Amino acid sequence: YFSSQSATLPVARETGNLTVRPFSIAAEVLYDDAKQRATGIRVIDANSGEEHIFKAKIIFCNASTVGTTALLLNSRSARFPNGLGNDSGELGHNLMDHHYGMGAGAEFPGFEDTYYQGRKANGFYIPRFRNIDEETKREDYLRGFGYQGNISRGRSIPDEKIGVDLKEDIFKPGPYTVSVACFGEMLPYHENRMFLNFEKRDQHGMPIITFDAKLRDNEMKLREDGVQCAVEMLEAAGCKNIWTYNDLTAPGACIHEMGTARMGNDPKTSVLNKWNQIHAVPNVFVTDGSCMTSSGTQNPSITYMALTARAVDYADKQMKAGKL
Numbered sequence: 001y002f003s004s005q006s007a008t009l010p011v012a013r014e015t016g017n018l019t020v021r022p023f024s025i026a027a028e029v030l031y032d033d034a035k036q037r038a039t040g041i042r043v044i045d046a047n048s049g050e051e052h053i054f055k056a057k058i059i060f061c062n063a064s065t066v067g068t069t070a071l072l073l074n075s076r077s078a079r080f081p082n083g084l085g086n087d088s089g090e091l092g093h094n095l096m097d098h099h100y101g102m103g104a105g106a107e108f109p110g111f112e113d114t115y116y117q118g119r120k121a122n123g124f125y126i127p128r129f130r131n132i133d134e135e136t137k138r139e140d141y142l143r144g145f146g147y148q149g150n151i152s153r154g155r156s157i158p159d160e161k162i163g164v165d166l167k168e169d170i171f172k173p174g175p176y177t178v179s180v181a182c183f184g185e186m187l188p189y190h191e192n193r194m195f196l197n198f199e200k201r202d203q204h205g206m207p208i209i210t211f212d213a214k215l216r217d218n219e220m221k222l223r224e225d226g227v228q229c230a231v232e233m234l235e236a237a238g239c240k241n242i243w244t245y246n247d248l249t250a251p252g253a254c255i256h257e258m259g260t261a262r263m264g265n266d267p268k269t270s271v272l273n274k275w276n277q278i279h280a281v282p283n284v285f286v287t288d289g290s291c292m293t294s295s296g297t298q299n300p301s302i303t304y305m306a307l308t309a310r311a312v313d314y315a316d317k318q319m320k321a322g323k324l
Contacts (some may be wrong), residue, residue, distance in 0.1 A: 258289030
């Protein structure tokens with residue numbers, strides 16, 4: 001997995017242009033009504049409670065979907081009484097996450113005389129195959145799901161054994177088992193949202209983040225089909241003793257939150273433009289998951305990184321041209 005602590009941050013520090021300031025809570029993006037630009041960030045020191053102002057020509061918000069959206073919602077002014085750049089009223093809405101906790105597993109017969117060492121080269125990914133074209137179109141739900149899976153060999157530990165027999169059986173490998181875990185797409189419902197409760201605040205004086213979101217009928221039908229397809233694939237592969245599961249999880253469990261400051265061409269229905277700039281505040285860029293318009297089925301972090309690199313390149317060229 002990618003880690004900014006071991007990859008990009010060390011490289012950035014080596015340039016001499018990065019200052020890392022831990023224990024800092026970004027509380028507000030400051031906005032100048034006369035200049036119609038953001039001017040900096042108000043930060044609260046988590047240890048001392050002191051406030052600091054950091055000025056900037058360009059601001060990139062990349063605090064994860066929930067963190068960035070909370071920051072923008074808390075950045076209120078005469079021009080933006082409902083949050084920075086929230087002319088459309090979409091800021092905080094269209095909250096999405098992937099949903100999982102459904103799929104199937106089975107025993108894979110044969111290969112009892114083989115075992116493995118180290119990392120197993122048998123993890124697999126099955127991309128979405130529903131609603132790709134007319135041939136794969138479903139009438140009962142939109143979009144689709146993908147699968148992540150693996151094959152492993154467990155231990156053979158009969159429940160009825162104890163003592164020496166149990167100890168001996170612990171070292172005997174069990175059958176190979178296949179796990180097919182389904183990850184489903186969540187639609188961008190306007191009703192699914194996060195907002196700030198200004199009546200309740202934390203120890204730093206920050207309003208409490210509140211969520212009002214749930215999986216809906218489309219996701220429920222998608223989950224049922226995802227489980228059934230997993231069973232059909234395992235049966236076709238010759239697996240035995242197939243089991244299924246469909247344990248509903250709340251949004252947020254998959255930790256792929258996105259969508260609350262979505263991109264779009266129309267400022268009336270979106271928060272950001274195609275370059276990840278806030279429509280009404282062009283020197284503020286948002287390049288984390290909050291910019292997404294749909295969730296897809298794939299793990300999204302690499303997409304966020306690509307969008308960030310693209311936006312940085314654009315911002316750099318605009319600054320050099322004197323347009324930003």
